Amino acid sequence: PNTGQGKIDAQTGPLAEALTDPNIRLETGAHVDWLEAAPDGKSIAAIHYTQNGAQKTLSPKLVILSAGAINSAAILLRSPSAKGKGLANSSDQVGRNFMNHNSSAMLAIDPRRRNNSVYQKTLMLNDYYLSDGKGGKPLGNVQLLGKIDGNMLKANVKTMPKFVLDFMAGHAVDWYLMCEDLPDPESRIMVDGKEIVMQWRRSNMQSLEGLTKVMRENLRACGYPIVLSRPFDKRTPSHQCGTVKMGNDPATSPLDPFCRAWDHRNLFIVDGGFLPTSAAVNPALSIAAQALRVADYLRKTELAA
Template identity: 85%
Template structure:
């Protein structure tokens, strides 16, 4: 298509606002060691929750706070699901599945089953093998880890991480600094407890679990959130910047909360909604 030009090996460094700051005038990127720029009429930033926020924060602005950031919320409200791996092990039964991913349950999504707090989502993890276990339990003998993996049903427990303005992405020169404040760990503890009880009641004598730590990305989102009020949100409900009318940010950063499910389909649905909005409002002949 002659209307499309794809630049490969191009790393976007920052955006440049127009003289009146109402639009984005240029996108500056580095390619083959040279700094270049394009001057588009429309800018759609989709670099992911971490990098989209970093690009905006690095972009020059009169107050030094980055672009699209009148609300001072760009980079804030970073969320990353609280999650654990759980192995339900029965030494009497061998699990020969290659990749098990056909079962999930939301029985504890809205409450703990006893009228208490919401917990989260439970789904099959895939299939863990001895090599994966060895990376996390280095002192155990490999034959024992292979036996455990071969007799386990592997589960993924996922709980909501709540938005917190002090949980944030910042930039320090070329470096990205993450200050992640985990929240709602009580729900993960509660979900782990109730699922351990359930699996033991089902006849699995050994149930092991381990939370994923801060090194594990689990659906990072929330850093350029959408909302109705420009004083508290960088984006409107169609992901358009309140500050720069030709800028849209369309990735997981727009999510105002993380819920307790994989957000990929919600992100895709919102992207289609935004694309239709852009077609009707920006691309009218």
């Protein structure tokens, strides 16, 4: 199809080969329930999934699990194992070290100036990413928040009259303050039957408090008489990671540096779960870079002719 940015030729090349290869099948509308280990426990023998209400099984050569930091961990924890701790979990680290950004929304309000922006996420600053600006510890990243309106504020301040919230939103410049959450084995994802239980233990909150303080001072110095802030809680997930971390030691990490499970040679987990630490920025490019690295590794090893 012509995408406007050039053409993708579906008649030739790797895409055409994949679409016509009888050994490649794309299953849609499928929900993976659990993985089954081989009798020796050293590989994954089958994927059990539900499709259109029917229970189905697939026995692959390779299993690449990319369901996100929460769901990948949940699938592994739900999967039967000899010790009852789930698969890829001899280290007892699957689901642990859950990290989420410590973040706040900040509104800089000037009743004399109306903000007519629609697409507001156009500016960010890293002045406080490596230090607090005075030689102290790192704080985090600051960027514009997508433009809020009175309805969004009403969801959090139900007793305030709507016209007041509309006025505030219309005269506010909205900011998003984002700081690093640090790994903690007791900050974790667990499962209770089909339910997922999140036990998030925030860390490094002093950085968010410091960034909030310095940005409030900066915005007031810029002439905004009203500066309001509110931290996001666990209802606002931001770039979850760390639940199936990679490392150099199978005793302390579920994955090796190429995202292969130490316990199962044909299982790879490639999503935000592999990150051993978080950051104060969006990790999408780091995840994509590691995915390309793992793909090249698989091509040269597992898929080599």
